[in-house]
Amino acid sequence: xxxxxxxxxxxxxxxxxxxxxxxxxxxxxxxxxxxxxxxxxxxxxxxxxxxxxxxxxxxxxxxxxxxxxxxxxxxxxxxxxxxxxxxxxxxxxxxxxxxxxxxxxxxxxxxxxxxxxxxxxxxxxxxxxxxxxxxxxxxxxxxxxxxxxxxxxxxxxxxxxxxxxxxxxxxxxxxxxxxxxxxxxxxxxxxxxxxxxxxxxxxxxxxxxxxxxxxxxxxxxxxxxxxxxxxxxxxxxxxxxxxxxxxxxxxxxxxxxxxxxxxxxxxxxxxxxxxxxxxxxxxxxxxxxxxxxxxxxxxxxxxxxxxxxxxx
Amino acid sequence: xxxxxxxxxxxxxxxxxxxxxxxxxxxxxxxxxxxxxxxxxxxxxxxxxxxxxxxxxxxxxxxxxxxxxxxxxxxxxxxxxxxxxxxxxxxxxxxxxxxxxxxxxxxxxxxxxxxxxxxxxxxxxxxxxxxxxxxxxxxxxxxxxxxxxxxxxxxxxxxxxxxxxxxxxxxxxxxxxxxxxxxxxxxxxxxxxxxxxxxxxxxxxxxxxxxxxxxxxxxxxxxxxxxxxxxxxxxxxxxxxxxxxxxxxxxxxxxxxxxxxxxxxxxxxxxxxxxxxxxxxxxxxxxxxxxxxxxxxxxxxxxxxxxxxxxxxxxxxxxxxxxxxxxxxxxxxxxxxxxxxxxxxxxxxxxxxxxxxxxxxxxxxxxxxxxxxxxxxxxxxxxxxxxxxxxxxxxxxxxxxxxxxxxxxxxxxxx
Ligand code: SF4
Numbered sequence: 001x002x003x004x005x006x007x008x009x010x011x012x013x014x015x016x017x018x019x020x021x022x023x024x025x026x027x028x029x030x031x032x033x034x035x036x037x038x039x040x041x042x043x044x045x046x047x048x049x050x051x052x053x054x055x056x057x058x059x060x061x062x063x064x065x066x067x068x069x070x071x072x073x074x075x076x077x078x079x080x081x082x083x084x085x086x087x088x089x090x091x092x093x094x095x096x097x098x099x100x101x102x103x104x105x106x107x108x109x110x111x112x113x114x115x116x117x118x119x120x121x122x123x124x125x126x127x128x129x130x131x132x133x134x135x136x137x138x139x140x141x142x143x144x145x146x147x148x149x150x151x152x153x154x155x156x157x158x159x160x161x162x163x164x165x166x167x168x169x170x171x172x173x174x175x176x177x178x179x180x181x182x183x184x185x186x187x188x189x190x191x192x193x194x195x196x197x198x199x200x201x202x203x204x205x206x207x208x209x210x211x212x213x214x215x216x217x218x219x220x221x222x223x224x225x226x227x228x229x230x231x232x233x234x235x236x237x238x239x240x241x242x243x244x245x246x247x248x249x250x251x252x253x254x255x256x257x258x259x260x261x262x263x264x265x266x267x268x269x270x271x272x273x274x275x276x277x278x279x280x281x282x283x284x285x286x287x288x289x290x291x292x293x294x295x296x297x298x299x300x301x302x303x304x305x306x307x308x309x310x311x312x
Numbered sequence: 313x314x315x316x317x318x319x320x321x322x323x324x325x326x327x328x329x330x331x332x333x334x335x336x337x338x339x340x341x342x343x344x345x346x347x348x349x350x351x352x353x354x355x356x357x358x359x360x361x362x363x364x365x366x367x368x369x370x371x372x373x374x375x376x377x378x379x380x381x382x383x384x385x386x387x388x389x390x391x392x393x394x395x396x397x398x399x400x401x402x403x404x405x406x407x408x409x410x411x412x413x414x415x416x417x418x419x420x421x422x423x424x425x426x427x428x429x430x431x432x433x434x435x436x437x438x439x440x441x442x443x444x445x446x447x448x449x450x451x452x453x454x455x456x457x458x459x460x461x462x463x464x465x466x467x468x469x470x471x472x473x474x475x476x477x478x479x480x481x482x483x484x485x486x487x488x489x490x491x492x493x494x495x496x497x498x499x500x501x502x503x504x505x506x507x508x509x510x511x512x513x514x515x516x517x518x519x520x521x522x523x524x525x526x527x528x529x530x531x532x533x534x535x536x537x538x539x540x541x542x543x544x545x546x547x548x549x550x551x552x553x554x555x556x557x558x559x560x561x562x563x564x565x566x567x568x569x570x571x572x573x574x575x576x577x578x579x580x581x582x583x584x585x586x587x588x589x590x591x592x593x594x595x596x597x598x599x600x601x602x603x604x605x606x607x608x609x610x611x612x613x614x615x616x617x618x619x620x621x622x623x624x625x626x627x628x629x630x631x632x633x634x635x636x637x638x639x640x641x642x643x644x645x646x647x648x649x650x651x652x653x654x655x656x657x658x659x660x661x662x663x664x665x666x667x668x669x670x671x672x673x674x675x676x677x678x679x680x681x682x683x684x685x686x687x688x689x690x691x692x693x694x695x696x697x698x699x700x701x702x703x704x705x706x707x708x709x710x711x712x713x714x715x716x717x718x719x720x721x722x723x724x725x726x727x
Contacts, residue, residue, distance in 0.1 A: 058522040071521035079372030083379025124368030
């Protein structure tokens, strides 16, 4: 990443503009992400929300947002962003509002919407090159309804609907790749436990126009079954074990912004969470742990190979 | 003002154009597509300063329509049938946002079996979503009611989205002479949309569509929308008069045709009511005291006007172009609830279902309906509901079935 205002933690905004006292769970990684992003963006934006835990931030007559908010439905937040963006553009073009009255348009949803029900609307928004920022906080399940598995749930995780000894049989969907295949302006993964990396990516995203995704891993004490105080630790472990690669797609290229070195064993991450407890007790399931490790190793091998290849 | 031959779809497009719409989120579906194609051509040719965006579904189309309306632009959209149902969730949602957009629905029967031909199950499935509903019978009425719809939707005591309905094929593709007012004339009737304080602007934070946690708050907002909708009856009547003053054509919540001195009255909505009118004329020639009452407004439901128009009648035939399986005709039930307990309620309120999936309702059937109601009146018994169908039609379907069976056996269905 080239020029940035964010070199040290002290460069991050000291003004915190999202109100407190929300009904989110203690230690919510999604809320932590939103705090950071909102502080960076400021209040001159409309947040267009699709059904998720954070929908309950705005409960009549209170809101923690100093800016505007529009709740749509689970499948269509990007379409709501389309309407707001187009409406404001029309008003500007017809001279009915000034540039100062314009707003940035931000979609905010969880993974249930971003990876599944809302994919068609998301793809459509990219087809139309909509100028918007999509912030997905990915807690890897349908958290608001009690953590049933979603298309973002990692292999083997216990959820309310995958309680068997093998956990969730499927594999986490590659939403980053799905976005990148549309060739949008920007796609990045972040985690609140790495606030400098996050701030630089928001900065980068906001310097661009068009469709932009910030995909945040959102450790969820309630759904992942760990103590709320461990949210930052778990976020860091996700990065250090290589399970959550921090990367960005821009100008047709994927760049990893933090390559874990040395990479910790995946056990470190898995052991810290109740949703993977069945991999360790009553007896260790070496096979499944090895499978997860192999998947992560394969990913990073590929990254290394691509880095070694001279670019044409 | 110019006179032109226009289809119902063309008239809808003209209405939207003259309303100076700013924004058109769209998605093609038969038989509505001609509306968005026409508007798209005008936008291309710079005859209309409007932004059109083709969404990836009707669900998204309605979302974009509602969201844009919250910024304060004038929004128009159109759909039909399956598209309307696909957008159902968002119809309810944007009605709750209290945004005054206007949507045309070109009625078409619902799947399955899938069909392209019209009936009213699509639009009546949206009866409870909070949109006001205006039902048109002629192409002129489509154009005029689109203009009235914007005034109605944007009226400060209403502020709800409005659906203008026209029948697929019978109206959408039928050319009729239509008077097209000039832009200057329309501008006198329909000023630019003023969103008041409900709008997204930098420096004016606004939350739309927020959650409520308990029944009291939920009920409050739902009742508000209901009461606002009810205001729509008075507002529509006032606008109809104002429109008549400017354009010479008047619109009321009910169209009453030869019903004043009638003993037996047909009640219908939509373009098939013009067939009922013709039947009324022929029955009148034969000395029968028959009339027609056609609600233009279906939501809000003009119950008081219907009570007034039907008080003292001997018999009423409600002809429903829809079917609620397990219940029957939807309007029949609505009318019964409006008339119940009224001192001069007609003793006979008969239900007929017909015209499904584009099936015609012939003059003979109107005569037969009249005869059945007359018989019920003299016998003093309310007749049981009837599904219009002829023996010839049944024979036709039986033939299709035997063809299907024959093909099945030939393909080795028995092997
Ligand atoms: S369930 Fe998880 S994502 Fe939802 S509020 Fe609680 S901690 Fe946050």
